[in-house]
Amino acid sequence: MLLELSSPFISPLTKKTMFEFEKLTDAEKTRVLVIDDESSFTKMVKLNLEATGRHLVQTVNESRKAIEAARDFRPHVILLDIV
Numbered sequence: 824m825l826l827e828l829s830s831p832f833i834s835p836l837t838k839k840t841m842f843e844f845e846k847l848t849d850a851e852k853t854r855v856l857v858i859d860d861e862s863s864f865t866k867m868v869k870l871n872l873e874a875t876g877r878h879l880v881q882t883v884n885e886s887r888k889a890i891e892a893a894r895d896f897r898p899h900v901i902l903l904d905i906v
Contacts, residue, residue: 853878853900855872856889857883857901860885861884
């Protein structure tokens with residue numbers, strides 16, 4: 824079966840199928856920055872995202888370090904807790 828590029832089984836970032844993600848290099852993975860004051864939450868999110876083999880995850884638990892982390896890590900996505 825040939826998958827179309829618009830298929831939900833193909834990543835728009837890497838053009839790889841969902842079955843090829845285990846083979847992604849770090850440069851091909853989606854960089855995700857998780858910012859939350861609860862370290863248990865950021866650890867859980869990091870473990871779950873990295874278990875997919877498709878993400879590099881950095882966590883920050885202090886708001887004053889968040890901007891510096893974003894500049895250094897250059898994430899594709901930021902998950903931010905605002906309360």
